[in-house]
Amino acid sequence: MQVLITEEQIRDRVKVLGAQIEADYQGKPLTIVAVLTGSLIVLADLIRQIGLPLRVALLQASSYTGATTTAGALILNESFAPDVAGRDVLLLDDILDTGRTLATLVDRMRDRGARSVRTAVLLRKLGRQEVHLEPDYCGFTIPDAFVVGYGLDYDDDYRHLPYIGVLE
Numbered sequence: 001m002q003v004l005i006t007e008e009q010i011r012d013r014v015k016v017l018g019a020q021i022e023a024d025y026q027g028k029p030l031t032i033v034a035v036l037t038g039s040l041i042v043l044a045d046l047i048r049q050i051g052l053p054l055r056v057a058l059l060q061a062s063s064y065t066g067a068t069t070t071a072g073a074l075i076l077n078e079s080f081a082p083d084v085a086g087r088d089v090l091l092l093d094d095i096l097d098t099g100r101t102l103a104t105l106v107d108r109m110r111d112r113g114a115r116s117v118r119t120a121v122l123l124r125k126l127g128r129q130e131v132h133l134e135p136d137y138c139g140f141t142i143p144d145a146f147v148v149g150y151g152l153d154y155d156d157d158y159r160h161l162p163y164i165g166v167l168e
């Protein structure tokens with residue numbers, strides 16, 4: 001495993017993102033909707049850096065079936081999804097790859113009556129995007145490699161690593 005982003009780099013960057021989010025929403029209540037399972041760890045760290053009235057909600061989206069880069073159809077599970085009607089929503093995912101997951105979820109939140117929808121990602125992979133979507137908050141831009149750790153998995157392994165590494 002080759003370390004791409006260290007634990008310290010992640011911690012520093014998440015702090016900055018939290019401060020940006022806090023400043024942008026100016027004391028208004030925020031609902032963070034995190035995409036399971038990959039965003040679990042960044043969610044836990046990020047929300048503790050945001051001094052706003054905050055709700056957390058989860059939904060599950062999966063498009064990968066274990067193989068590294070074959071994107072299939074998006075499977076959505078909204079059983080833990082919140083009532084977002086009239087609320088300012090920040091969608092949070094671990095990584096922006098093709099952009100399909102977040103683009104689909106942005107539409108979904110709007111359909112469900114969110115007042116505003118923004119997006120945050122820990123990582124954004126260069127040269128992979130198929131859908132136009134500019135994330136409002138982005139931790140790191142990374143090269144086109146398959147990464148694991150800090151929530152990101154390969155076939156459900158490696159999520160617990162405290163750093164982001166490139167799988168060889």
Ligand code: IMP
Nearest residue numbers: 038096097098099100101146147152153
């Ligand atoms: P998108 O819909 O193509 O943007 O895919 C985003 C989802 O693909 C993320 O939520 C991840 O679960 C998964 N994904 C994309 N690239 C990687 C990677 O390098 N490592 C682990 N998961 C990835």
Ligand code: MG
Nearest residue numbers: 036037038061
């Ligand atoms: Mg994911």
